[in-house]
Amino acid sequence: MTTETLSPTRERSRTSNRLRAMMTQENLITFVVAIIVAGAVIVPLAVLFVSSFKVLDPLGWDTAWGFGNYVEMFTDRIIPKAFINTLIISSGSTVLATFLGVSLAWINARTNCPGRDYLEPYNLIPFFLSPFVGAIAWHNLGEPQTGLLNNLARDVLGIEGAIMNIDNIWGVIWVTGIFFAPLVYLFVVGSLRRMDPSLEDSARTTGAGLVRTTMTVTLPLVMPGILSGAIIVFVTSAGEFGVPFKLSAPYGWETLTTQIFSKAVGDDANHYLGAAMSMALGIITVFLIWVQQRYIAPRSFTTVTGKGFRPNVLDLGPWKWVAFGYNLTFIAVAVVLPIVCLIIVSLHPVWTGKIVWADLTTINYVKTLFWWRPEAISAATNGIGNSLILAFGGASIAMVMALVISYMIHRTKGFGVRMLDFLSVVPIGFPGIVLAMGVLVTYIQTPIYATLWILMLAYITRFFPYGQRNISSIMLAISEELDQSSRMAGASWFTTLWRITIPLLKPGLFAGWILLFIIFLRELSISIILFTTGTETLSVGVYYLTNFENEPLTAALSMAQTVLLLIAIYAFRRFAGREALTA
């Protein structure tokens, strides 16, 4: 009825209304933000893609377009092997980390293992520490001649030779697997803890034993979480630079990341070949992350029923002490042993594999931390200052960005929203070293190259999604009606954001900030590509010392970084709680 009587003038005024409606604060701001984020995320990847088709001539003077870099990846003497090594390391670490992560989560969430609530924070510590430092510590524990454990075995047990050799591809799998176990843990512990116990009880009353119930009911129910965690570990291991750089590359097992590094800064630097290798690595990781986000994450089962909930745990009987011992062993191997080893090594002028009480000294700490002393090594002392600037500044900027983006994704319907949602997943798919190659080839001829700004730009671009997820999870839990009532009461969009939304999000903002602070404080694979003399970070300092100086100096700076991280972890536990981690 009404449509028939509409006059042409009303038709026209409706169109202009729609045009005016599009020019809202909301639409303008989401659009502008989407463009900025797209610039930060897409440009380096696009330039990386283009650069990978530039082939350097043999003399290194000029480039020509072609597929030469991709051909070389298959014909090169080392790269195909590095590729296979990366696959072996990633698969191995995924299997190890998944086994450790799932078993520890199951023990802590579903059994009566003694002290499980107290053990959990320690199970998670490796998540926050630097795997590179872990590799350094394990090198000093398991090197055949100078390894502390090997020397103890010779002295105490009287064993000839060595009980282990950590400096190979298996050592990389060992250290990476241990350090990434908490990733899997965090993916499964929530659903294990909240699972309706009658799902398991009904298997028991139906006639299945404890083992069968766990295998056919409990684990399949958390399988989507396990798979997600496993994929994340695979991708993270494939992009991990520090561990293979320390433990396998010097002994003949190169990986894609160590090869990309040598193409970026080595003597035979070839940014275009490095770009092609980064593309190859990036395509694999992006594909896996896409599978995880698209097919695995949405499959998770609803196992929470709310009603009739009775939080009970499995009585393991005497086996609970086995579980307890297993848990303690993990903490010893992943946290205590490496830290104790670093402390011991860092107090020796030279490290020969044996504790020499008479020689203990603090000179290594003086050389690596006290920048005002003449004997200070500037590559090391620069690190703390630069890393703290990057961590404070980067975490703050990234959280502001994350806040704005989360708000837009969840609370507005502006133009840029879908694009923002997509853009805040993309960086997760690319290992830091790949993104850093993109940033390097993009900005190498601009003034920000060789400044801290290029590092900060790359850090934020790579890691803001973590902060964004932290905020989003809380924002989804807060009713949108709280915002809407503010608008009803007459407040503008911005006033509502400032007076209502941000105060409600404070816990998430803080948790996200500390998480990013921790990540930035230990960051290696971006920094190693983008640093220059003067802009060394803590991890770059450690790299410098381990490469050009000796183990005790390396251990000293590693300890300094570890102590800073432990303080940040304490703050995180104290103020943020474990819920913030599961985002």
Added chain:
Amino acid sequence: MTSNSDIKVSIEHLYKSYGAETAVKDFNLDIAQGEFVTLLGPSGCGKTTTLRCVAGLERPEAGEIRIGGETVVAPEKDIYLFPEHRNIGMVFQSYAVWPHMTVFDNVAYGLRVRRASGAEIKTKTMKALELVGLDHVADRFATKLSGGQRQRVALARAIVYEPDVILFDEPLSNLDAKLREQMRDEIVRLQKEVGITSIFVTHDQSEALVMSDRVVVMDKAVIQQIGDPEDIYANPVNSFVANFIGVTSLLEGKLTARSGETCEVEVPSTNGGAPLRLRGTGAPAAQTGDRIFFNLRPEDVQLHLDAPDVSDGQNVIEGKVIDTIYLGSFLEGRVSASGHEIGIQIDHYENLRPDQTVWLTFRPEHGLCLTD
């Protein structure tokens, strides 16, 4: 009573506590083959704990439970069988249907665990699904089903391997009212058809009355009364049972005289008026002067708008209407007499105003006198 060999489940002196709180105390019950027994009581009375002790999901501190003649738990003898070794079936409040399996796989689970042959699994599972009317959705995932259908899957899963006893832990309380009645009737039909011994836990007295062969009323960790539904309703042993099963007006007074079955009870007024003098039955052991709880069910009370003729020994109470509630097919009302509230039920329309004076009459055999 049933003979010893017919007893399927036997619970003796069961005791269970959580820290300082006693959950179940001295629970004794024999359940015959094919019997449907309901544990009824308010939340926290120990009914679910008892059921979970039978299932093996909780371990009692004392007592003994036997299923099919075999002792499954006896802490004093150091016997405890895991749930999977007890040959029981259980249906949970939250359905607990496994979302990662199809309907068929859910139901077949118990048979697979028992290493049944492929052909046997197929025929038995499909037969169980037919019994609950879900054979047409066998290949569907359980997550695609409605609440009522899920509970049917849980039911089929619990009966498919013909356990000695099936345990129901408030299986209907997650369903909406209409579905609840439908499922209730279906469970009863199925239980009679299969003839399986059943223990059913509920806090809903109407469920208990409709479904059970016998009802066990529990309160504060202790059995209050065991009996068939009619018996429990008509002859509650104490005022808790009287109040919990159906609706009752409870008047506290003293025994003043007794003649044969009839007790004379005086209920003091709380508003300064004359005390109520009532004749009831029961309390055979009570002495003159003892405290008596006088129970009166609304449906046993007749309402009169004028003073009635009381030549036939009926009780008469004069009171004032407090209020009435219209419930469609009948009216519920409250009448105040000497400061006490008495519930009434009227199945025909009466124009009752608040404060209107009315007379209530009831027979002495409907006034149940209880000592506690």
